[in-house]
Amino acid sequence: MEAQNAQRRSYQVVIAATRDMGIGIDMKLPWDLPNEYQFFQDVTSRTSDPRKRNATIMGRKSWEATPLEFRPLPGRLNVVLTRSNCHSIPTDDDNVMVCGSMESALELLGKPPYSFSIEKVFFIGGGELLRQYMNAPSCDAIHLTEVDISVPCDTFAPRVDTCLYRPWYSSLPVVENGIRYSFNTYVRRKDLISGSGLEAEQYSFLPKIVFERHEELGYLNLVQQIISHGDLNDNNTLLSKFGCQLRFNLRKTFPLLKTKKVLWVGVVEEILQLISGSTYPREKGINHIWESDEAKEYLDSFGVEATEEDGDHPLLTGLYWRHSDASQELSQISDVINKIKNNPHDRGITLSACKLSLSSCQTFAQFYVANGELSCQIYQSSTEASLGIPFSIAAYSLLTCIIAHVCDVAAGDFIHLIGDAHVNTSHTKAIQKQLQISPKPFPILKINPEKTKIEHVEASDLDLLDV
Numbered sequence: 001m002e003a004q005n006a007q008r009r010s011y012q013v014v015i016a017a018t019r020d021m022g023i024g025i026d027m028k029l030p031w032d033l034p035n036e037y038q039f040f041q042d043v044t045s046r047t048s049d050p051r052k053r054n055a056t057i058m059g060r061k062s063w064e065a066t067p068l069e070f071r072p073l074p075g076r077l078n079v080v081l082t083r084s085n086c087h088s089i090p091t092d093d094d095n096v097m098v099c100g101s102m103e104s105a106l107e108l109l110g111k112p113p114y115s116f117s118i119e120k121v122f123f124i125g126g127g128e129l130l131r132q133y134m135n136a137p138s139c140d141a142i143h144l145t146e147v148d149i150s151v152p153c154d155t156f157a158p159r160v161d162t163c164l165y166r167p168w169y170s171s172l173p174v175v176e177n178g179i180r181y182s183f184n185t186y187v188r189r190k191d192l193i194s195g196s197g198l199e200a201e202q203y204s205f206l207p208k209i210v211f212e213r214h215e216e217l218g219y220l221n222l223v224q225q226i227i228s229h230g231d232l233n234d235n236n237t238l239l240s241k242f243g244c245q246l247r248f249n250l251r252k253t254f255p256l257l258k259t260k261k262v263l264w265v266g267v268v269e270e271i272l273q274l275i276s277g278s279t280y281p282r283e284k285g286i287n288h289i290w291e292s293d294e295a296k297e298y299l300d301s302f303g304v305e306a307t308e309e310d311g312d313h314p315l316l317t318g319l320y321w322r323h324s325d326a327s328q329e330l331s332q333i334s335d336v337i338n339k340i341k342n343n344p345h346d347r348g349i350t351l352s353a354c355k356l357s358l359s360s361c362q363t364f365a366q367f368y369v370a371n372g373e374l375s376c377q378i379y380q381s382s383t384e385a386s387l388g389i390p391f392s393i394a395a396y397s398l399l400t401c402i403i404a405h406v407c408d409v410a411a412g413d414f415i416h417l418i419g420d421a422h423v424n425t426s427h428t429k430a431i432q433k434q435l436q437i438s439p440k441p442f443p444i445l446k447i448n449p450e451k452t453k454i455e456h457v458e459a460s461d462l463d464l465l466d467v
């Protein structure tokens, strides 16, 4: 019995559902979304080993709901679950296997020849089976296309249980045939995942096209680009790239990078201090990012030292945010909040620190409201890539989330434009090591709903879950 359990396969769910988790009506899908269907095809068909194929497990009714010309789903082993002797399912087709239960299907797939020939197992519905197996222990991940519509349905999937799963990736919203939707992947919480601890830790079980969409990889690629192809300065001390862009989705998760240690407490204190309009972080006993004990310890652990060229005055802009024009005592932050609340389509919702002649400051932030969501883009003229960029991503994402919260809109995207992104040449070996680390799910930010005025938000109102 123990040997059999050891062979049983785990699976990943792939479905699309409306806001109410509707997945079907009259044995059909309630939408026509060719690109969504293409994603389903790509996730369930692609393998990393060309000699293998994937298996798709489905209920008998979902099999029958698949148009004749598309079934069996090509290039995959179609496993159909039924408790009856169902004649509509061909038994003489190598691409089709009929099983009397999910357990027997997973056991069969775990034994030769399938244990060698099947790479991944996907469970694709429908509703009756999802209710039984979407939250079962053998499910490692759920790929859910969230279709932002409310239409009549007669078949429903359960909601993703957030006690069991956490978001891995959420695409930016796509619009097709007038319907807005996004691709989302939830992974089983690390301590609950089946299989070997190492695999679970690395999330390598996810389909490559999903794994590679993790936003932290965009940052890691940028750092790799700087190290591999950056321009070397005259003193051979800096490698840099000019004109870089990173984008983070703030809708479900918070981009506190995991392959770098980002000092969350420092991020919170710095942003709250800037909101307060204070002129210099040390006034309240907050150290410069490079001077904090934790930052020193972190760099020490890689045997490197921060130098002046790593960046200075990263967020010394509070005075200008609060008082951009000394004569008028205009508070830029109040102006931003006022515009978002009362004139959200204003094309100039900006925070500027351009009057500061600092060598590496965040010179400009612009806010944008669409579909009830607040996005923010910053332009940073120069920054160090190893610690400075992760810190700025967290700081400005936090600012965006706080402003969205007090304006009663959802947080959308954070876009980071960087003029000169550089690394210190003496740090490259240590950074190369860090580039080997695989990304992990981002945490989730919760802001105290009782705080509705920006000046009342305190560190204790900002809760970062699943860090």
Ligand SMILES: NC(=O)c1ccc[n+]([C@@H]2O[C@H](COP(=O)([O-])OP(=O)(O)OC[C@H]3O[C@@H](n4cnc5c(N)ncnc54)[C@H](OP(=O)(O)O)[C@@H]3O)[C@@H](O)[C@H]2O)c1
Residues within 6 Å of the ligand: 014, 015, 016, 017, 022, 023, 024, 025, 026, 027, 028, 029, 058, 059, 060, 061, 062, 063, 065, 081, 082, 083, 084, 086, 099, 100, 101, 102, 124, 125, 126, 127, 128, 129, 130, 132, 155
């Ligand atoms: N949006 C999406 O991503 C998506 C995905 C798939 C399907 N759908 C939609 O969902 C609908 C079909 O779903 P549905 O809930 O009606 O049916 P279903 O879950 O696909 O199939 C139900 C059938 O599966 C068999 N079954 C159920 N539990 C079983 C178990 N524990 N062991 C063995 N067999 C079991 C039974 O077949 P027997 O009666 O033969 O015993 C049962 O009648 C269609 O409208 C389809 O278009 C949507």
